[in-house]
Amino acid sequence: MKTMKPTKTMTCRQLGGPCDHGHRTSTADEAIKAQDRHLNEVVAAGDAAHAEALKAMKDRWKRPIAGMGWYRQAKRDFAALADD
Template sequence: MTCKQMGGPCEAPFHGDKADEVIKAQDSHLKDMVAQGDETHRSALESMQGRWKRPVSGMGWYLKTKKAFAALPED
């Protein structure tokens, strides 16, 4: 999956055997990009941090992302 497919601004690819692996990779990517001064990733980082503060809407994003991951062809 790409950063953009999970709500981010870029096409950086993330690979993993499970959806949780790519979600964690994107979370790390967002933090790294903002730490490097890339403001285009800030809103996605804030959304990522906020979804865990709002469990109901955060779970909706999580389930949607897992479903999208499952629908992708295998590498």
């Protein structure tokens, strides 16, 4: 019997974005990937409010040490969330 991992909801704002759109996932990595998709989709649809957050996400990986600091913090923040 396969057991389901508990899920947690992390918002766009908690991941550095401007809105409260929730990403309901089982891991921090899934939440970060969902945030990347969310930012790309809404900016492509013309949402200027998310453009700065998308640029910041892309720029994080140009500075790997700082990017890893953000990544580790996002993982800690996800771990601290209550299960849904």
